[in-house]
Amino acid sequence: MSLTQLPVLQQFVLLLAALALFLSFVLLAQARLVAAIHAFAWQGVLVSAVTLVVALAGTAHHLYFSAALTLALKGLLIPWMLHRLVRRLSLSRHTETLRWPALVIMAAVLLVIFSYWLVEPMVAQDLAFTRNIVAVSLAVVLIGLLMMVFRQQAVAQVLGFMSMENGLFLAAVSATAGMPLVVELGVAFDVLVAMVLFGVFFFQIRESIDSLDVDRLNRLTEAVEITGERPG
Amino acid sequence: MIYSWLIALFQALLYVALAPLLIGWVRKVRARLQNRRGAPLLQPYADLRKLLIKEIRVPHTASPLFRLAPYIVFVATWLAAATVPLVALDLPIAQIADIIVLVGLLGLARFFLALAGMDVGTAFGGMGASREMLISALAEPAMLMAVFTLAMTAHSTSLVSVMSHHLADGFLLRPSYLFAFGALVLVALAECSRIPVDNPTTHLELTMVHEAMLLEYSGRHLALMEWASQIKLLLYGVLIANVFFPWGIGQDFGLLALGIGLVVVLLKLAVLGLALATAETTLAKMRLFRVPAFLNLALLLALLGLLSHVILEVGA
Numbered sequence: 098m099s100l101t102q103l104p105v106l107q108q109f110v111l112l113l114a115a116l117a118l119f120l121s122f123v124l125l126a127q128a129r130l131v132a133a134i135h136a137f138a139w140q141g142v143l144v145s146a147v148t149l150v151v152a153l154a155g156t157a158h159h160l161y162f163s164a165a166l167t168l169a170l171k172g173l174l175i176p177w178m179l180h181r182l183v184r185r186l187s188l189s190r191h192t193e194t195l196r197w198p199a200l201v202i203m204a205a206v207l208l209v210i211f212s213y214w215l216v217e218p219m220v221a222q223d224l225a226f227t228r229n230i231v232a233v234s235l236a237v238v239l240i241g242l243l244m245m246v247f248r249q250q251a252v253a254q255v256l257g258f259m260s261m262e263n264g265l266f267l268a269a270v271s272a273t274a275g276m277p278l279v280v281e282l283g284v285a286f287d288v289l290v291a292m293v294l295f296g297v298f299f300f301q302i303r304e305s306i307d308s309l310d311v312d313r314l315n316r317l318t319e320a321v322e323i324t325g326e327r328p329g
Numbered sequence: 330m331i332y333s334w335l336i337a338l339f340q341a342l343l344y345v346a347l348a349p350l351l352i353g354w355v356r357k358v359r360a361r362l363q364n365r366r367g368a369p370l371l372q373p374y375a376d377l378r379k380l381l382i383k384e385i386r387v388p389h390t391a392s393p394l395f396r397l398a399p400y401i402v403f404v405a406t407w408l409a410a411a412t413v414p415l416v417a418l419d420l421p422i423a424q425i426a427d428i429i430v431l432v433g434l435l436g437l438a439r440f441f442l443a444l445a446g447m448d449v450g451t452a453f454g455g456m457g458a459s460r461e462m463l464i465s466a467l468a469e470p471a472m473l474m475a476v477f478t479l480a481m482t483a484h485s486t487s488l489v490s491v492m493s494h495h496l497a498d499g500f501l502l503r504p505s506y507l508f509a510f511g512a513l514v515l516v517a518l519a520e521c522s523r524i525p526v527d528n529p530t531t532h533l534e535l536t537m538v539h540e541a542m543l544l545e546y547s548g549r550h551l552a553l554m555e556w557a558s559q560i561k562l563l564l565y566g567v568l569i570a571n572v573f574f575p576w577g578i579g580q581d582f583g584l585l586a587l588g589i590g591l592v593v594v595l596l597k598l599a600v601l602g603l604a605l606a607t608a609e610t611t612l613a614k615m616r617l618f619r620v621p622a623f624l625n626l627a628l629l630l631a632l633l634g635l636l637s638h639v640i641l642e643v644g645a
Contacts, residue, residue, distance in 0.1 A: 105500075108503075111642075112502045115507070115508070115641060119630075202629055213639070229640060232640050
């Protein structure tokens with residue numbers, strides 16, 4: 098089943114999924130925090146739109162609710178919370194210097210190829226028209242992971258984590274026409290709680306090392322050795 | 330057979346004739362957007378005529394290559410343009426030249442342009458040439474990658490089969506075409522030295538890229554160089570318009586089909602010119618050191634187009 102045989106609505110799902118993948122790359126390479134938060138919000142909106150169109154094109158009616166939940170949570174609430182955090186931490190104009198941006202992007206491209214290779218046996222079975230998206234959603238998850246590895250800024254790492262969740266949700270929608278509502282509500286609540294906890298942690302980290310650059314956490318032990326103090 | 334070659338010749342002449350009109354249109358729209366009245370639409374023709382009848386002055390340090398380069402640049406760009414279908418689709422020239430030849434001809438023109446820039450030995454010419462080479466070395470892979478995305482869909486590198494494949498498929502929402510479109514637009518902006526990469530109206534030599542290489546030219550030579558860069562802009566415009574929105578192009582060589590094709594392509598180019606002028610009014614020129622990041626984005630878009638073609642469109 099290739100693209101030419103699909104109805105327009107199902108082609109639209111593939112287009113939206115491809116755009117969500119592109120936004121993962123934007124998140125990965127965006128040095129400005131506020132712009133990265135906006136990219137994350139757009140990714141949330143796209144994932145919610147994918148869910149909505151899958152619901153329109155198929156028969157899974159509970160997906161309407163998931164789409165609304167995703168839009169409210171990942172398109173609006175979490176970006177708004179991150180925005181407020183960034184403003185209160187006075188990081189609105191913060192730009193991170195990325196190390197080897199082109200190489201990181203190429204690594205992300207390799208991850209896309211890897212995830213395609215990984216899910217190919219699954220794609221070979223004709224499940225549903227959404228099965229092509231499984232590779233894309235796996236790639237979104239892996240790129241989120243890559244972002245957490247390569248970014249030094251704590252807020253950017255949280256963005257990577259949240260976009261991983263976007264990828265997982267996309268995988269759930271595309272592989273199995275959505276999770277049961279109870280599971281979905283549970284995950285949504287978990288993400289929200291994680292967001293609140295991250296907010297508290299940001300303030301804690303900044304109070305103890307006066308920055309949100311996570312690499313500086315490594316130097317804590319050295320400082321102890323220099324002053325000669327031993328804990329306990 | 331002879332008739333179709335005549336159409337091909339007519340189309341190539343049309344490129345030369347229409348190129349100044351497009352640039353005039355872009356300048357006019359830009360002027361209106363900036364609340365100026367602007368020069369008349371046909372001003373580029375008058376400029377070319379003025380330059381063509383003016384006397385040629387050649388610097389005494391110049392080698393024969395300096396005199397030769399404008400002709401090579403003009404002819405190579407013109408030949409490249411002749412391979413892109415403008416008003417009619419099924420041209421005999423498609424059997425000779427595909428997209429790779431198009432990229433190669435543009436590369437040839439650029440090579441001689443950069444050589445001519447360095448030939449006289451002034452600082453600005455050399456600087457412009459080195460910048461042009463920096464930009465093109467990054468733009469060319471992105472362009473080829475975008476072209477391969479199109480070629481993979483049509484299973485051919487010939488522009489005519491890419492377009493007719495697209496026409497036969499009808500309206501499809503292809504993610505790969507969307508990405509390739511983005512990549513080609515970015516590459517076109519860089520290659521035609523338009524605003525985020527290079528400012529074509531600047532008078533400050535230190536920020537010039539394309540203009541810096543033409544500083545020593547005058548008269549007929551300058552006219553040919555300017556004309557070639559106008560043809561290049563038209564070429565990219567037609568490439569983007571006719572590959573991604575091929576509807577309306579003449580499928581046979583009847584007069585009616587050719588007439589409709591001409592009107593439709595003029596409309597498409599008018600819309601593209603409007604978009605270009607709007608973008609140039611709202612965007613600012615980038616620093617030169619940001620240009621690699623800009624072209625990396627183009628390469629990334631083209632790569633994603635290729636990948637999304639394989640992942641999303643082919644299927645099992």
